[in-house]
Every structure is written in C-alpha cells, then in structure tokens.
Amino acid sequence: MSTQSASGGARIARVLDRGAALVSDLAARLATIAMLASLALVVFGICARYFAGRPQSWADELVGYLLVAIVMFAATDALRENEHIAIDILTSRLKPMGRRIVALLGLVAVALFALLLIFKGWEMASFSKMVGLNSNQEMGAPLWVVQSLVPLGGILLLLSAATLFLRVLAGDEVFEAPGEVGAVQRGLD
Secondary structure (H helix, E strand, O other), X not given: OXXXXXXXXXXXXHHHHHHHHHHHHHHHHHHHHHHHHHHHHHHHHHHHHHHOOOOOHHHHHXXXXXXXXXXXXXXXXXXXXXXXXXXXXXXXXXXXXXXXXXXXXXXXXXHHHHHXXXXXXXXXXXXXXXXXXXXXXXXXXXXXXXXXXXXXXXXXXXXXXXXXXXXXXXXXXXXXXXXXXXXXXXXXX
C-alpha cells in the first residue's frame, strides 16, 4: 500500500471518527441529563416518602428506567475516553505494535458485544411489544420503549468501536500508552 493511500485511509477514518465523536458526545450529554433527572427523582421520592408520608413508586420505577438510559448512552463515551477495562500492567510492557494489536483485538471484542446488545436487545424489545408487556407499577409503561434503549446503546457502541478500529488500522494512536494522562486523541485537529 502506498503512503498516499495510507494517509488517505487515515484521513477518511478520522472524518468518520469525528462523526462518531459527535454522536458519542450527544449520547454522553443525554446520559448526563438522565443522571440529573434521576437525582431529582430520588430527592423527590425521599421527600414524598419521609416528609409528606406519600411514597411515589412511579418515581423509583422511572429511576430504574433512566439507569438503563444512562448506561446505554454513556458506554460509547467510556470507550472513546479509554475508560474501559484494560490490564495496564501487561499492556504497559508492550511495544507500540503490540499495543496496536491489543487495541484492535479489544475493539473487535467491543464490536461483538455491541452486536449482541443490538440483536438480543431488539429481540427482547420486540417480544415485549408483541405480547404487550407493561410495567407492573403505577406507571404502566410499555416495557419495549425502555428495552429499545439496549439495541440503541449497542448501535452507538458499535459505531465508536468501528471508527476507532479504522483509525488504529490506519496507524493512528487513538489510545495513549497506559499510565499517561488524557486517554483518547480524537483527531479533531
């Protein structure tokens, strides 16, 4: 492969990664909003239960649903910020090519997990919709709505894993060596 086509591939990978970074940032913002809403609901639930003597079970139920949203929306950001599980004592001893291979294998594992979330999450939400499952609390919300966040989270995770994989394959150092500050270089230069 010529250097010109390699740099063209890296450029394309960076452009795709910029789009994935924007989507990831939006998802992280939604996770933050869901976290703040959860906090407000917990405070409301405590006040309703202990100060007004009127527990509101729907608030507890909604916090559980928001937790699903938080995890599904924040997972892609955790990947992009290199905040996922790594065995630093092993990866820190690898040479750059070894770290690249480990990064590629890790991203393949993340992509496979994302595919599992997509297909099994879709299957779960479809089944719940087909049989008309609703929550058994005061809300009576259709469960497929909340369960659809699982395949959505898988899609977001797959998008980030695929674009990071392309960047690593193109030769970009997207994950800094273990122990260094500032995990991901997004290539937004």
